[in-house]
Amino acid sequence: MYTPKFTITNKILKNIGVLEAAREVIMNAPLVPAWEEKFREEAIIRTVHHGTHIEGNELNYTEAAKVVAGQEVVGRDRDIQEVLNYRRVLDFLNRFSQPQSQGDVVDNIEDIKTREIIGRAHKKITEEVILYLHNLIVEKILDVPHGGTYRVTQVVVKNSLTGEITFRPPPAIEVPFQTRAFLDYLNTTSSDTVHPVMKAGIAHYELVRIHPFIDGNGRVARAVATLTLFLDGYDTKKFFALEEFYDHEPGHYYEALQSVTRNMGDLTEWLGYFSEGLAIELTRVKEKVLSLSRDVKLKEELGGQQLQLTPRQIKLVEYLQHTGFLQNKAFFELFPMVSEDTVLRELKDLVEKGIIVKEGITKGARYVLRS
Secondary structure (H helix, E strand, O other), X not given: OOOOEOOOOHHHHHHHHHHHHHHHHHHHOOOHHHHHHHHHHHHHHHHHHHHHHOOOOOOOHHHHHHHHOOOOOOOOHHHHHXXXXXXXXXXHHHHHOOOOOOOOOOOOHHHHHHHHHHHHHOOOOOHHHHHXXXXXXXXXXXXXXXXXXXXXXXXXXXXXXXXXXXXXXXXXXXXXXXXXXXHHHHHHOOOOOOOHHHHHHHHHHHHHHHOOOOOOHHHHHHHHHHXXXXXXXXXXXXXXXXXXXXXXXXXXXXXXXXXXXXXXXXXXXXXXXXXXXXXXXXXXXXXXXXXXXXXHHHHXXXXXXXXXXXXXXXXXXXXHHHHOOEEXXXXXXXXXXXXXXXXXXXXXXXXXXXXXXXXXXXXXXXXXXXX
């Protein structure tokens, strides 16, 4: 039976307090629904880029974004494939955490397999789910026999600079048994007993420790941690990308993982780091949400309603956030293929919704965000 060892410290409590407060703002900000698709797309790109970059992928953020969008880039085939694969992983996580309908369109073999796996899992992270995630991650990167199968040889983790062995995972024969024991804990421990952030952090570490595969373990661990949050209702509208925190200072990330071994199996230090990362990420998202929704006061004045804006209106609000005002002469710069009358209609709707104010009545009139 797997039982994680950790202590809830003041640091962990502080981190959870910060991220809970940030999550509350994100979930209730007045303009969030209008920006949800934009925020989720950004989170996907950040997750895919940083989640592969920390493993040595050489594509930059812009190149990764183009790959996600289906555009061609010049780069190593492996790097491009890693980005494509991780994008598919995120699609799977999203589908897994959402209710399925019998009327969903299934138009290829992969969709059928995904649907069958999700159906058999019954909202639990099973061995089959872990193996399928690995297969998605290493498709066209590892030889076919290694995709979605546990390792059968001993592996070690070495310092890339010194060659020193920094970690020796359990023997291959132990991998299936330790994975099952861990999953039994994960699926029988409710969020009422262990906070969702702690469960996700434990999942992340344990899969890194077991190291079930010959390659792709880090990406599997991070994907499962994210899925754990989703299944516990802690998806925060899928606006966050923890991978960016890890990739910013990878040395700290690996040091935090190694702290568990250094502390004789105690996860406290690692969970402090993990919860801090999520707190920092959600705070960053919260600040962006607040800057776009202007003020919680706006929601109160609008009777608590959350506003739905068109893509053009979103762009107009974003422009006003950066420049402070908008005049007719800037319309063509913003929308070179859109008529002035169309832009004026969008602005009129924003005025009527109480988001912006028109100052003046001539061609020189200015539009500003309502203060």
